[in-house]
Amino acid sequence: MTERGWSIIVHGGARTISEHRQQANRSGCGAAVAAAADALAGGASALNAAELAVRLLEDDPTFNAGTGAVSTRTGEVELDAAMMDGSSLAVGAVAAIRDIRNPVMVARLLLEADPVLLVGDGARAFALEHGIESGTPMGVRLMPDPTDPSHDTVGCVAIDGEGRVAVATSTGGLTGQMPGRVGDAPIPGCGFYADDHAGGVAISGDGESIMRVLLAGRVVEQLYRHPAQTAVVSALPALQRVGGEAGIIAIDRSGRFGVTHNSDHFAVAAINSRMPRPIAGVHRDEFEDLING
Numbered sequence: 005m006t007e008r009g010w011s012i013i014v015h016g017g018a019r020t021i022s023e024h025r026q027q028a029n030r031s032g033c034g035a036a037v038a039a040a041a042d043a044l045a046g047g048a049s050a051l052n053a054a055e056l057a058v059r060l061l062e063d064d065p066t067f068n069a070g071t072g073a074v075s076t077r078t079g080e081v082e083l084d085a086a087m088m089d090g091s092s093l094a095v096g097a098v099a100a101i102r103d104i105r106n107p108v109m110v111a112r113l114l115l116e117a118d119p120v121l122l123v124g125d126g127a128r129a130f131a132l133e134h135g136i137e138s139g140t141p142m143g144v145r146l147m148p149d150p151t152d153p154s155h156d157t158v159g160c161v162a163i164d165g166e167g168r169v170a171v172a173t174s175t176g177g178l179t180g181q182m183p184g185r186v187g188d189a190p191i192p193g194c195g196f197y198a199d200d201h202a203g204g205v206a207i208s209g210d211g212e213s214i215m216r217v218l219l220a221g222r223v224v225e226q227l228y229r230h231p232a233q234t235a236v237v238s239a240l241p242a243l244q245r246v247g248g249e250a251g252i253i254a255i256d257r258s259g260r261f262g263v264t265h266n267s268d269h270f271a272v273a274a275i276n277s278r279m280p281r282p283i284a285g286v287h288r289d290e291f292e293d294l295i296n297g
Contacts (some may be wrong), residue, residue: 009277010044010164011259012037014057016067016271017156018208018251026269026286028066033273034284036060040162041275041282050162050170051089051112058085058108058172061158067271069158070105073176076183083176086190087111090169090198095120097190098127100183105139107131108174111190121190157189159196159206161255165277169255171198171206178211187211193221202227203256205236209267213248223254223262232262233295240264263291 014037016029040057044050062070073081085107086097096114098107100123110131114122122130132138157175164170173196175189188195188211195211197220198204205223207214214220222242226235236252243250243266251265253272261274265288273284274294283294 009259010162011255011261011274011276012040012044012053012057012160012162013253013255013261013263013272013274014040014061014158014160015206015208015251015253016061016158018249018265018267018270019156020267021269021271021286025066029271029286030273030284032061032064032066033271034282036064037273037275037282037284040160044162044164045277048164050164050168051087053162053164054160054170054172055087055108055112057160057162058158058174059106062106062108062174067158068156068176069174070107070176074179076177077180078183080183081176082183083107083174084186084190085111085172085174086192086196087115087172088170088192088196088198088204089115090171090200090204093199095192097121097192099123099186099190101127101131103128103138104131104136106136108172110136111172123186124184157195157208159208159253161198161204161206161253163204163255163257163259167200167257169198169200169204169257171196171204173206188214188219191215193218196220197224199224200257203232203254205252205254207250207252208270209250210248213243213246214250216246217242219243219250219252223252227254227256231258232256232260236262236264240266261294263295
């Protein structure tokens with residue numbers, strides 16, 4: 005991969021995005037991927053770049069993650085996040101964690117720990133023990149715009165100049181969800197997966213449906229044999245059996261991008277070491293150059 009350079013792609017959620025919020029979604033995804041691309045260009049690892057991109061998305065109230073997360077039916081904010089190292093297959097994930105603004109940072113720490121997934125109070129205790137500061141997310145969407153449903157995640161897939169693949173995800177879950185509910189975002193093989201021998205994938209959408217068909221696992225199976233775009237397009241129809249919306253981003257081991265969705269919109273931005281600037285969009289036709297380049 006040293007000769008082929010690096011690639012990185014992020015998403016801000018697959019859903020119906022009202023027109024007045026579309027530019028904020030483009031801009032937020034574009035800013036996150038640009039900052040992470042600068043890090044990759046400077047020699048950062050895929051893990052560092054993916055964590056940085058998702059942390060920036062968590063800090064942007066445009067997105068349902070971190071600062072912009074939605075609330076449960078009891079008014080609490082419960083967050084899920086995960087990271088995966090495609091070199092070692094290490095996974096770190098947290099679910100239903102409260103009072104932590106950047107749960108992806110906790111997921112990153114768990115890559116080096118014995119547990120794969122910590123939930124609730126245990127996840128928060130682990131974060132505090134490892135120096136992550138407590139801070140209550142804003143919960144800015146207690147009264148969401150009905151034309152802009154918040155059932156999305158944010159995610160990133162990156163491959164660095166040494167061919168190392170990493171994935172990161174983060175979400176605030178569903179508006180008004182039952183406390184303790186966990187979706188696909190922190191579950192490997194469902195909302196994400198990374199393997200240097202194949203590539204990486206991150207998914208957004210209806211978590212229960214995504215989990216029922218192990219959607220990320222289906223994408224990775226295709227990535228072992230096919231380019232990223234073929235892999236994501238081949239996997240998405242699995243949802244037809246259970247219903248539901250999803251958007252998928254992927255990078256194969258050659259650094260090629262894959263993007264597909266069956267939702268009205270999908271907020272995505274991507275760049276590689278051969279592109280002069282990121283491509284960002286929310287409509288399918290905005291991604292054509294990205295997936296055909």
